[in-house]
Amino acid sequence: MIPGNKPDRRHKGILPAFNDAINGILYTFKFERNMKIHYLGSALVLIVSLFLNLSKIEMIILFGSISLVVVAEMFNTAMEKAVDLVTEEYHPLAKIAKDVAAGAVLVSALNSVVVGYILFYDKLTDLSGALINKLRESELHITLICIILVLIMVVVVKALTSTGTPLQGGMPSGHAALAFSIATAITLMTERVVASTLAYIMAVLVAQSRIEGKIHSFWETFAGALLGVLIAILVFQFGIFYGM
Secondary structure, eight states, X not given: OOGGGSOOOTTOOHHHHHHHHHHHXXXXXXXXXXXXXXXXXXXXXXXXXXXXXXOHHHHHHHHHHHHHHHHHHHHHHHHHHHHHHHOSSOOHHHHHHHHXXXXXXXXXXXXXXXXXXXXXXXXXXXXXXXXXXXXXXXXXXXXXXXXXXXXXXXXXXXXXHTOSOSSSSSSSOHHHHHHHHHHHHHHHHOSOHHHHHHHHHHHHHHHHHHHXXXXXXXXXXXXXXXXXXXXXXXXXXXXXXXXX
16 A cells, blocks of 8 residues: 555544444454354343342443453454454464464453352342242143244244254254253253253353354354243243143
8 A cells, every 4th residue: 555545543533433443343243253142141141130139349340241251352353354464374373363362252251151150149049049949840741842842833933934944954943942942941940050050051052063063043043042942931831820
């Protein structure tokens, strides 16, 4: 580029600079899959926090942890784009730069998991104790009904959308729906937050494997997960209401 044609950023106003920053945030959300996951997880955590009566200090810690993950992911994206701008060929130093940036995201994510565990464990246990004790009295056959309904609904939705096959691909992801319905059933039938957490971690790994295998898109797995959770909750609520 000719030196005289370089854009002059020294006199850029506050509003254009602010717009550039917003564009950077929107870019990472649109084109970075991991950022979508971070935002989705953050939204769910914030929704849950509304029911836990967190103190001001706890909310500051929570917002700080969420912001740290988002900022680390944005720096990781910026590092990747900068390296790709310099060279598209493999170079050990380029790999190190990208690996270090990705490591920063991992450290921030692990920190957020630890913070979430410390903040939420006791509160979730107290809040859900009475409800879980009632739900766990339901017969186990409700879980079987839940699984069957999830499979039926997945096939029906795939038929309506004309995507994929009943067993592979398409909207929504049947594997994600089944995994999250089982995780929700475990949550509603037990009184241990640890068991529930492990169940949902396994469900997330199932959904992630469908994305990594390029069998489903992010939104197809998200729709499947949401379908599975909703059906499980409705079936258990129906079972309790009618004394199943």
